[in-house]
Amino acid sequence: MLIEMAKKAKAASKLLALSETAAKNSFLTGLADALWEGREELLKANSEDVNHARADGLTNALIDRLTVDEDRLKGIIADLTNVLHAEDPIGKVFEKSVQPSGLNLYKQRVPLGVIAVIYESRPNVTVDVASLAIKSGNAVILRGGKETLRTNQVFVSIIHKAMLQAGLPEDAVQFIDQPDRALVFELLKLHQYVDMVIPRGGAQLHQICRENSTIPVITGGIGICHLFVDESANLPASIDVIRNAKIQRPSVCNALDTVLIHERIAQKFLPDLIHQLCQDGVIFHVDSILMDRCGLVETSNVLRASQSDFDIEWLSLNLSIKSVGSLDEAVAHIQAHSTAHSDGILTENASHADRFVKTIDSSVVYVNASTRFTDGAQLGLGSEVAVSTQRLHARGPMGLEELTTYKWVASGDYLTRK
Numbered sequence: 001m002l003i004e005m006a007k008k009a010k011a012a013s014k015l016l017a018l019s020e021t022a023a024k025n026s027f028l029t030g031l032a033d034a035l036w037e038g039r040e041e042l043l044k045a046n047s048e049d050v051n052h053a054r055a056d057g058l059t060n061a062l063i064d065r066l067t068v069d070e071d072r073l074k075g076i077i078a079d080l081t082n083v084l085h086a087e088d089p090i091g092k093v094f095e096k097s098v099q100p101s102g103l104n105l106y107k108q109r110v111p112l113g114v115i116a117v118i119y120e121s122r123p124n125v126t127v128d129v130a131s132l133a134i135k136s137g138n139a140v141i142l143r144g145g146k147e148t149l150r151t152n153q154v155f156v157s158i159i160h161k162a163m164l165q166a167g168l169p170e171d172a173v174q175f176i177d178q179p180d181r182a183l184v185f186e187l188l189k190l191h192q193y194v195d196m197v198i199p200r201g202g203a204q205l206h207q208i209c210r211e212n213s214t215i216p217v218i219t220g221g222i223g224i225c226h227l228f229v230d231e232s233a234n235l236p237a238s239i240d241v242i243r244n245a246k247i248q249r250p251s252v253c254n255a256l257d258t259v260l261i262h263e264r265i266a267q268k269f270l271p272d273l274i275h276q277l278c279q280d281g282v283i284f285h286v287d288s289i290l291m292d293r294c295g296l297v298e299t300s301n302v303l304r305a306s307q308s309d310f311d312i313e314w315l316s317l318n319l320s321i322k323s324v325g326s327l328d329e330a331v332a333h334i335q336a337h338s339t340a341h342s343d344g345i346l347t348e349n350a351s352h353a354d355r356f357v358k359t360i361d362s363s364v365v366y367v368n369a370s371t372r373f374t375d376g377a378q379l380g381l382g383s384e385v386a387v388s389t390q391r392l393h394a395r396g397p398m399g400l401e402e403l404t405t406y407k408w409v410a411s412g413d414y415l416t417r418k
């Protein structure tokens with residue numbers, strides 16, 4: 001079944017690679033309309049998924065991730081519309097040159113071919129990935145989380161109809177609708193048909209892909225995200241940024257997990273931070289030394305941190321707090337505990353900001369801004385297929401261009417090499 005699916009995707013990818021931008025945009029326009037028209041069916045399927053998830057005892061964070069309501073559907077359509085308006089990378093010519101031999105050269109953007117994405121139970125990903133894949137001329141094999149199977153089925157059927165209406169091959173979007181995990185292992189061996197695998201999910205999924213895939217893998221990684229409050233930081237403004245990074249959507253990978261505070265301001269800053277964010281329901285896990293230095297007592301919102309708290313991606317309203325003696329100590333902590341997703345500094349000191357940016361090797365490094373910006377739409381890509389925490393070939397949110405490669409095009413006047 002999977003081989004047939006991959007063969008169909010490969011064949012469709014050849015047709016799609018030759019499709020005009022107008023046809024791809026017509027698909028995206030049609031899809032935006034069809035999603036809104038189909039909202040009743042979509043939301044009904046999603047509420048069935050949510051009910052099953054509740055009955056299965058999923059955490060609130062996971063239920064939040066898989067829930068679609070009218071507002072979120074509008075967000076999905078807005079991201080799709082961004083992709084519609086984004087420039088089509090395919091066919092772009094760059095790095096033109098003429099070599100001493102007389103050879104005329106340029107590079108031209110081409111699709112990767114067939115992309116397989118294994119992703120979490122977050123149904124917007126189905127539309128984000130399909131829209132970016134098709135606009136960048138790639139076929140895609142989708143394998144979403146089992147908890148959103150019903151929602152994804154409706155999304156995919158709407159996507160297929162929009163493909164047909166735009167005159168594009170519907171086989172370019174393949175969907176694995178059986179939750180059997182053995183199929184994931186099978187998929188990872190289909191290098192004859194699949195050009196890149198993107199696993200979006202937890203550590204176990206990443207390990208499985210690293211160890212079993214015969215296809216190049218780009219990991220959409222876990223986010224243990226940090227903000228360092230430097231001694232020169234504007235403290236009230238820092239609280240606003242920390243609040244945004246922690247509470248705007250705690251269940252996603254770019255939400256803040258750890259705040260490091262310069263020890264010279266910790267006693268002044270931490271009580272204010274706790275006072276303000278407790279009102280939002282944040283639970284603080286404070287390093288013991290800092291707890292004692294600030295004279296804090298344990299409450300239901302303020303707990304003594306254990307060492308392992310600094311290696312947790314909370315995906316909830318929990319927040320780890322530690323004081324550091326210097327910028328270098330902050331950098332050393334982040335280097336030891338970060339997952340290279342999103343880390344930032346809050347500071348008024350330009351040379352500290354510069355040193356932080358140079359020494360922290362994360363996919364997105366922030367100065368005086370919230371980690372929540374690590375998102376394809378927010379970084380101007382329309383939406384994203386995943387947030388890569390790898391170094392090759394793409395880093396951070398992966399948009400249209402990250403789904404392409406290039407070919408050299410060389411021409412001469414019946415030129416031969418001397």
Ligand SMILES: NC(=O)C1=CN([C@@H]2O[C@H](COP(=O)(O)OP(=O)(O)OC[C@H]3O[C@@H](n4cnc5c(N)ncnc54)[C@H](OP(=O)(O)O)[C@@H]3O)[C@@H](O)[C@H]2O)C=CC1
Pocket residue numbers: 118119120121143144145146147179181182184185200201202203204205208219220221222223252253313385386387388389
């Ligand atoms: N940087 C990024 O782009 C992203 C990062 N993440 C990170 O992912 C984590 C949360 O994701 P979570 O919901 O736990 O995702 P999981 O890793 O549990 O699941 C993601 C997908 O992988 C599949 N999968 C997981 N384990 C296996 C296995 N052993 N064999 C085969 N398939 C498997 C799941 O299938 P099944 O349905 O069977 O469970 C699902 O389709 C967080 O750490 C988050 O930060 C998530 C998304 C994007």
Ligand SMILES: N[C@@H](CCC(=O)OP(=O)(O)O)C(=O)O
Pocket residue numbers: 065120122251252253254372374375376384386387
């Ligand atoms: N695109 C996201 C961030 C990245 C992401 O995919 O998060 P998640 O799937 O929850 O780990 C957003 O901020 O909306």
